[in-house]
Amino acid sequence: MTLDERKKIILESIIRDYVETAEPVGSRAVVKKHGLKISAATVRNEMSDLEDMGYLEQPYTSAGRIPSQKGFRYYVDCMMEQENLNDKETKVLLQLLDDSFQEMDELVQKIGHFLAQITKYTSFVIVPSVRMSKFKYLQLIPIEPGKALVLLVTNLGVVMHRNIEVPESITAQELGLIGRLFNQVLAGKKIEEIQRSDLQQLRDEMRQRRQVIDRALEAIESLLEDSNEKRVIISGALNIMNEPEFKDVDKLKKILAFLEGETQLMDMLPESVGDEVDIRIGQENQAEDFKEMSLVFAGYETRGDQGKMGLMGPVRMEYWKAAGSLDSVREIIEEIIRKRF
Amino acid sequence: MTLDERKKIILESIIRDYVETAEPVGSRAVVKKHGLKISAATVRNEMSDLEDMGYLEQPYTSAGRIPSQKGFRYYVDCMMEQENLNDKETKVLLQLLDDSFQEMDELVQKIGHFLAQITKYTSFVIVPSVRMSKFKYLQLIPIEPGKALVLLVTNLGVVMHRNIEVPESITAQELGLIGRLFNQVLAGKKIEEIQRSDLQQLRDEMRQRRQVIDRALEAIESLLEDSNEKRVIISGALNIMNEPEFKDVDKLKKILAFLEGETQLMDMLPESVGDEVDIRIGQENQAEDFKEMSLVFAGYETRGDQGKMGLMGPVRMEYWKAAGSLDSVREIIEEIIRKRF
DNA sequence: ATTAGCACTCAATAAGAGAGAGTGCTAACA
DNA sequence: TGTTAGCACTCTCTCTTATTGAGTGCTAAT
Numbered sequence: 133m134t135l136d137e138r139k140k141i142i143l144e145s146i147i148r149d150y151v152e153t154a155e156p157v158g159s160r161a162v163v164k165k166h167g168l169k170i171s172a173a174t175v176r177n178e179m180s181d182l183e184d185m186g187y188l189e190q191p192y193t194s195a196g197r198i199p200s201q202k203g204f205r206y207y208v209d210c211m212m213e214q215e216n217l218n219d220k221e222t223k224v225l226l227q228l229l230d231d232s233f234q235e236m237d238e239l240v241q242k243i244g245h246f247l248a249q250i251t252k253y254t255s256f257v258i259v260p261s262v263r264m265s266k267f268k269y270l271q272l273i274p275i276e277p278g279k280a281l282v283l284l285v286t287n288l289g290v291v292m293h294r295n296i297e298v299p300e301s302i303t304a305q306e307l308g309l310i311g312r313l314f315n316q317v318l319a320g321k322k323i324e325e326i327q328r329s330d331l332q333q334l335r336d337e338m339r340q341r342r343q344v345i346d347r348a349l350e351a352i353e354s355l356l357e358d359s360n361e362k363r364v365i366i367s368g369a370l371n372i373m374n375e376p377e378f379k380d381v382d383k384l385k386k387i388l389a390f391l392e393g394e395t396q397l398m399d400m401l402p403e404s405v406g407d408e409v410d411i412r413i414g415q416e417n418q419a420e421d422f423k424e425m426s427l428v429f430a431g432y433e434t435r436g437d438q439g440k441m442g443l444m445g446p447v448r449m450e451y452w453k454a455a456g457s458l459d460s461v462r463e464i465i466e467e468i469i470r471k472r473f
Numbered sequence: 474m475t476l477d478e479r480k481k482i483i484l485e486s487i488i489r490d491y492v493e494t495a496e497p498v499g500s501r502a503v504v505k506k507h508g509l510k511i512s513a514a515t516v517r518n519e520m521s522d523l524e525d526m527g528y529l530e531q532p533y534t535s536a537g538r539i540p541s542q543k544g545f546r547y548y549v550d551c552m553m554e555q556e557n558l559n560d561k562e563t564k565v566l567l568q569l570l571d572d573s574f575q576e577m578d579e580l581v582q583k584i585g586h587f588l589a590q591i592t593k594y595t596s597f598v599i600v601p602s603v604r605m606s607k608f609k610y611l612q613l614i615p616i617e618p619g620k621a622l623v624l625l626v627t628n629l630g631v632v633m634h635r636n637i638e639v640p641e642s643i644t645a646q647e648l649g650l651i652g653r654l655f656n657q658v659l660a661g662k663k664i665e666e667i668q669r670s671d672l673q674q675l676r677d678e679m680r681q682r683r684q685v686i687d688r689a690l691e692a693i694e695s696l697l698e699d700s701n702e703k704r705v706i707i708s709g710a711l712n713i714m715n716e717p718e719f720k721d722v723d724k725l726k727k728i729l730a731f732l733e734g735e736t737q738l739m740d741m742l743p744e745s746v747g748d749e750v751d752i753r754i755g756q757e758n759q760a761e762d763f764k765e766m767s768l769v770f771a772g773y774e775t776r777g778d779q780g781k782m783g784l785m786g787p788v789r790m791e792y793w794k795a796a797g798s799l800d801s802v803r804e805i806i807e808e809i810i811r812k813r814f
Numbered sequence: 815a816t817t818a819g820c821a822c823t824c825a826a827t828a829a830g831a832g833a834g835a836g837t838g839c840t841a842a843c844a
Numbered sequence: 845t846g847t848t849a850g851c852a853c854t855c856t857c858t859c860t861t862a863t864t865g866a867g868t869g870c871t872a873a874t
Contacts, residue, residue, distance in 0.1 A: 170817090171817050173817050176815060177815095177816085180868090192823085192824060192825070194869085195822055195823095195825075195867065196867065234636060249823095250820060271614065273612065273624070275610060275630075283614070285616060291634045295630065346774055370733065373722055373725070381714055381722060384714070384722065388714075392711065446864075467516075511847075511848090513845085515847055515848070518838095533855060535855055537836065750828080789827085
């Protein structure tokens with residue numbers, strides 16, 4: 133389905149206007165705004181056509197028109213030009229990331245903040261799963277009699293730790309030895325591929341310290357579970373409150389509650405995101421409480437798992453800016469990740 | 474200033490009613506609710522007196538009365554009986570804390586959740602500062618050529634880590650040695666008391682590795698800064714949305730924005746909290762954006778620094794429940810902390 | 815195909831009319 | 845002297861009823 137040039141101009145004009153003002157747009161406004169050489173009556177006819185085609189709708193007889201979700205979809209698919217970060221914004225981002233950050237989590241936090249701030253929408257960033265990164269180093273550190281610390285470092289620099297109980301009789305040397313053996317066995321393995329069976333031989337060799345090995349493995353498993361849960365970082369949630377469509381507290385509550393249950397957001401996203409920025413408009417979203425929101429998201433590649441990031445706003449959203457920002461940010465941070473990790 | 478018995482009953486009755494319904498309370502309602510043996514007219518006279526004294530106010534001529542902030546203050550100071558956790562709630566809490574938690578942060582997170590859930594208010598918990606805990610263990614772990622990990626464990630089990638750069642030439646043995654020397658020098662010292670000068674001798678002895686020692690110190694310092702920033706954990710912020718006084722989005726926004734800037738909340742609290750649960754009603758709060766909220770908070774003692782926790786809600790708040798819950802929770806977690814740390 | 819003109823529609827706002835809850839005052843009463 | 849019944853009065857809330865104005869859809873002329 134393709135529209136003739138004039139209809140496109142009118143549709144775009146209405147979308148731009150509506151996104152800006154959140155008010156229905158009338159035929160006169162369309163003519164004035166774009167200084168069109170045609171009369172309001174002509175525009176009215178065209179608008180009527182566009183409504184019949186489903187791209188516009190009328191809140192009530194004889195109000196102006198607002199773009200339907202189908203209208204936004206058409207615009208996004210066939211007409212929209214992304215608006216990437218401008219020089220100033222890019223500079224801000226680079227400066228932000230220039231300060232040394234310690235690990236992925238910190239980087240990702242900063243990205244989230246930046247996106248929310250620049251677009252005035254709500255951002256989310258999903259930290260690439262530790263599961264996909266590679267085992268680099270493990271150490272068992274005696275803390276006090278009967279207690280030790282399992283320390284795990286991956287190729288992405290993520291450090292995780294957990295306390296375990298060990299027999300009081302065990303010596304620092306022994307713990308050190310066990311750690312080194314772990315390292316030998318697991319070196320370079322993907323974290324998610326670590327299996328108890330990998331350590332079967334080790335377990336057999338060290339009969340009397342089998343318990344410690346098991347505890348360490350349990351610790352690793354529980355670390356992975358924990359780091360799975362906390363993978364979504366949301367910024368600028370309060371920006372939603374500035375949108376007139378959410379001046380109603382009950383609507384607002386639904387959205388914020390939805391965001392609080394972070395897994396719900398994750399569940400809406402596809403397993404893996406392609407090269408393009410992806411857009412979900414209103415009803416296209418699965419979750420019932422999210423059908424008045426739009427979602428713009430993209431993936432970013434890391435050594436290991438793919439990360440995801442995105443922006444959320446009302447259906448009346450500046451898709452061009454959101455998509456463009458994500459695209460620019462992706463490029464910049466993929467570059468940084470390549471260098472750093 | 475003390476009130477006669479009947480005025481007290483009437484004040485309490487109005488407070489209880491108003492807290493429950495958020496509506497002005499009339500004289501008839503007071504009589505009915507408490508099955509008083511006096512007439513509505515008499516109550517009206519008493520209410521008029523209470524208004525003159527400043528404990529009640531009228532939204533407009535010939536509406537019912539609502540308690541003034543001064544009224545709440547009087548009630549809280551002179552009449553209120555705390556309502557501690559009941560058996561069921563206590564059981565829930567104990568069960569929640571029964572699962573092994575790894576560190577203070579996790580414990581505190583759970584407490585926060587619990588408080589918010591049980592009271593339907595917004596909770597905050599301030600994690601005791603790492604500064605006050607004691608140095609227990611430090612290790613320098615070689616990660617890859619030119620990079621090492623500084624690992625710091627305190628007596629409260631807090632583990633912090635940070636990457637530093639080291640000369641490529643340095644060996645694992647050397648790093649281990651430096652770590653051990655750090656341990657000797659710093660053993661048992663309060664974290665906040667660690668000074669560069671403590672390590673002067675060490676620096677002198679190890680001329681050619683001075684740089685590594687400096688880097689490690691810098692890492693420790695930056696760790697402390699980081700852990701200072703993130704000390705407030707807020708739960709149940711969305712509960713505020715259920716209060717009718719915040720059905721207006723702008724008011725809501727102010728409060729939520731206030732909570733987002735976590736230091737603002739911390740700045741309102743006294744340095745150190747006494748034995749009693751403390752209550753700040755409405756205007757008594759310093760912060761401009763918080764003058765329509767009330768704050769109920771208490772300290773909890775740990776080995777080292779004092780932690781704080783509290784509940785926030787509208788002025789029309791169930792102070793008895795909030796204060797009682799905090800008191801009970803304090804008792805329970807201080808017990809746990811004594812055992813665990 | 816385009817446009818000017820005009821009647822028509824419907825939300826938003828304002829103004830007015832009860833209704834109802836609750837008070838304050840007065841006068842009677844224990 | 846404290847308590848109470850009775851009643852007029854006040855003020856919000858809600859429900860109607862105009863009024864306004866933006867914007868459309870249709871018709872007829874260009």
